[in-house]
Amino acid sequence: MEPNPGTLAGSISIRSDQEEAGFESLQFREEIQRLIAVPPENASSFTALLELPATQAMELLHSPHSEDGDPAPLSADSLHGISDDHKSYISSFNGNLAFPSNKALVERAAKFSVFASGENSPETSLVPSNSSANLEKVKSEPAETDSNPNSSQPLISDPTVESKTQRSAKRKEREKKGKGCTKKSKNETSKDAQKLPYVHVRARRGQATDSHSLAERARREKINARMKLLQELVPGCSKISGTALVLDEIINHVQSLQRQVEFLSMRLAAVNPGVDYNLEGLFATESGSLVESNFPSMVAPLVCPEIPFNGNRQHYQQQWHFDALQQPLWGREEASHTFINPENSLLSYDSANSASLHSNQLKMEL
Amino acid sequence: MASLISYLKFEEESKRKKLWKTGYELRDPNSRSETSWRSESEQRIYSTKLVDALRLVRRNPSTADKVSSFREIREAADRVLAVAAKGRTRWSRAILASQLRLRLANNMKHKRAKVTGCSRPKRLEKKRFSPTLQRKAGLLSRLVPGCRKVSFPNLLEEATDYIAALEMQVRAMTALTELVTGPPVDRLGSTSNS
Numbered sequence: 111m112e113p114n115p116g117t118l119a120g121s122i123s124i125r126s127d128q129e130e131a132g133f134e135s136l137q138f139r140e141e142i143q144r145l146i147a148v149p150p151e152n153a154s155s156f157t158a159l160l161e162l163p164a165t166q167a168m169e170l171l172h173s174p175h176s177e178d179g180d181p182a183p184l185s186a187d188s189l190h191g192i193s194d195d196h197k198s199y200i201s202s203f204n205g206n207l208a209f210p211s212n213k214a215l216v217e218r219a220a221k222f223s224v225f226a227s228g229e230n231s232p233e234t235s236l237v238p239s240n241s242s243a244n245l246e247k248v249k250s251e252p253a254e255t256d257s258n259p260n261s262s263q264p265l266i267s268d269p270t271v272e273s274k275t276q277r278s279a280k281r282k283e284r285e286k287k288g289k290g291c292t293k294k295s296k297n298e299t300s301k302d303a304q305k306l307p308y309v310h311v312r313a314r315r316g317q318a319t320d321s322h323s324l325a326e327r328a329r330r331e332k333i334n335a336r337m338k339l340l341q342e343l344v345p346g347c348s349k350i351s352g353t354a355l356v357l358d359e360i361i362n363h364v365q366s367l368q369r370q371v372e373f374l375s376m377r378l379a380a381v382n383p384g385v386d387y388n389l390e391g392l393f394a395t396e397s398g399s400l401v402e403s404n405f406p407s408m409v410a411p412l413v414c415p416e417i418p419f420n421g422n423r424q425h426y427q428q429q430w431h432f433d434a435l436q437q438p439l440w441g442r443e444e445a446s447h448t449f450i451n452p453e454n455s456l457l458s459y460d461s462a463n464s465a466s467l468h469s470n471q472l473k474m475e476l
Numbered sequence: 477m478a479s480l481i482s483y484l485k486f487e488e489e490s491k492r493k494k495l496w497k498t499g500y501e502l503r504d505p506n507s508r509s510e511t512s513w514r515s516e517s518e519q520r521i522y523s524t525k526l527v528d529a530l531r532l533v534r535r536n537p538s539t540a541d542k543v544s545s546f547r548e549i550r551e552a553a554d555r556v557l558a559v560a561a562k563g564r565t566r567w568s569r570a571i572l573a574s575q576l577r578l579r580l581a582n583n584m585k586h587k588r589a590k591v592t593g594c595s596r597p598k599r600l601e602k603k604r605f606s607p608t609l610q611r612k613a614g615l616l617s618r619l620v621p622g623c624r625k626v627s628f629p630n631l632l633e634e635a636t637d638y639i640a641a642l643e644m645q646v647r648a649m650t651a652l653t654e655l656v657t658g659p660p661v662d663r664l665g666s667t668s669n670s
Contacts, residue, residue, distance in 0.1 A: 329629070336632035343639050357612040360635060364619045367642040374649040375553055379546040381656050 514640070518560065523648045525556045551575055557645050565637045566630075570622020 317327070341347040341356055344363045350356050529552040554571050561568035605613070605628075616631060617623045620638045623631055 375550040379549045
């Protein structure tokens with residue numbers, strides 16, 4: 111319809127200029143008036159904690175309320191004004207905002223307004239009832255908050271690690287935020303972080319709420335999560351317990367992989383002059399997928415050598431073809447003895463085999 | 477290429493900073509390293525790039541002896557792997573930067589700023605590692621390129637991605653050598669889980 115400018119105000123002005131007689135324009139106008147009226151009251155309590163600009167925060171809050179024809183332009187507009195690091199969260203919010211989450215937002219706003227600078231705001235009236243209710247709910251609803259992130263944020267791809275990482279990430283951020291607040295606040299925030307773009311930490315029941323131990327626990331959990339990933343990646347590590355042994359295995363694995371790469375690159379280097387990459391590209395498409403996905407595939411079935419580098423020389427001597435490209439190479443490398451054998455054998459083998467790859471030349475050989 | 481590296485590093489740093497704040501730093505490498513290096517598309521991308529690079533590497537055998545051609549191929553393979561990583565990881569940038577630094581050192585005397593050595597001492601090491609763990613972590617950091625002064629959790633993350641990438645590289649190169657020289661009997665791919 112109309113282009114989406116960078117800011118919300120810009121879009122509203124454009125709309126008002128174009129004088130759309132649509133239902134949405136009316137809604138937007140009155141919403142913007144509401145927005146302009148409301149933020150000065152709430153700026154420091156709720157929206158500041160949301161770490162969003164006030165207008166977009168109120169957008170979020172009001173967007174499910176406004177039952178206009180399409181919330182899409184609204185979310186698009188609000189998305190433009192928000193910086194990138196909130197954008198992913200906002201998109202998930204706008205997709206998932208329903209009535210329960212709104213209530214959670216309001217409740218959270220109520221809670222935070224207690225701990226924040228504590229000024230008059232519409233949420234303070236809700237504070238006493240909500241905080242008392244939440245104090246009861248804190249201990250009994252750890253499961254719900256852990257399941258909530260799973261449902262409400264489709265961005266997360268790994269649910270098994272996610273709750274742990276959320277908790278640890280929450281803990282870190284909350285530890286940062288909690289230093290300004292009282293100690294009580296750390297225990298009390300229950301349904302805090304899954305909707306906010308700013309994650310908060312929650313101290314679990316029966317654990318020390320010292321800021322240092324919280325940070326350390328977060329760190330440890332992060333390390334443990336990554337170690338678990340590594341264990342899954344490296345074969346044979348799942349059985350091993352203990353960081354040192356797992357690290358040993360990981361180091362061995364990396365070393366063996368690097369050695370394999372060296373070995374393969376040496377082979378490729380030896381073969382390299384004899385390979386015609388253009389033609390190989392043709393065969394790679396038809397047989398490459400087979401070969402890559404399935405190692406024991408018999409792509410080049412005719413000659414199956416062993417390739418220890420020493421033993422091939424006499425084996426393939428009779429298959430040595432006079433190739434103009436390779437002949438001077440062979441002659442020149444008589445001098446250096448160390449690599450001569452594998453080079454020759456591979457080259458000869460390669461000439462035989464690369465011919466075998468081309469079906470028409472194969473007949474000529476035979 | 478230098479600007480590419482600096483741009484990639486900047487992008488990664490900024491993305492990391494934002495993710496660090498929101499604490500979702502852990503989620504991205506998980507989903508990325510596990511699935512992306514295993515996917516067929518990634519392997520195909522890598523193989524095509526590798527073939528192209530190898531085609532360029534092929535030089536007149538009279539000028540190069542075995543060792544340097546071997547090193548060329550190894551470097552080409554690593555470079556292609558690093559490019560395939562799209563610069564999101566520290567080791568890939570380190571590979572590219574080190575190779576580029578060697579080339580630049582031949583051309584000009586300009587000493588580039590350290591692209592990779594940026595540690596993140598966000599907070600002190602609260603967890604006291606035992607000396608053996610420290611030693612092993614140092615070993616690992618020496619194995620993974622460009623991870624000398626990286627903190628331990630980041631080191632683990634880099635190692636995860638690096639191992640997945642190496643496995644893909646081994647798979648692709650094995651397939652390539654099979655294609656070129658025929659299926660080998662001594663299967664090197666014992667560690668690859670396909």
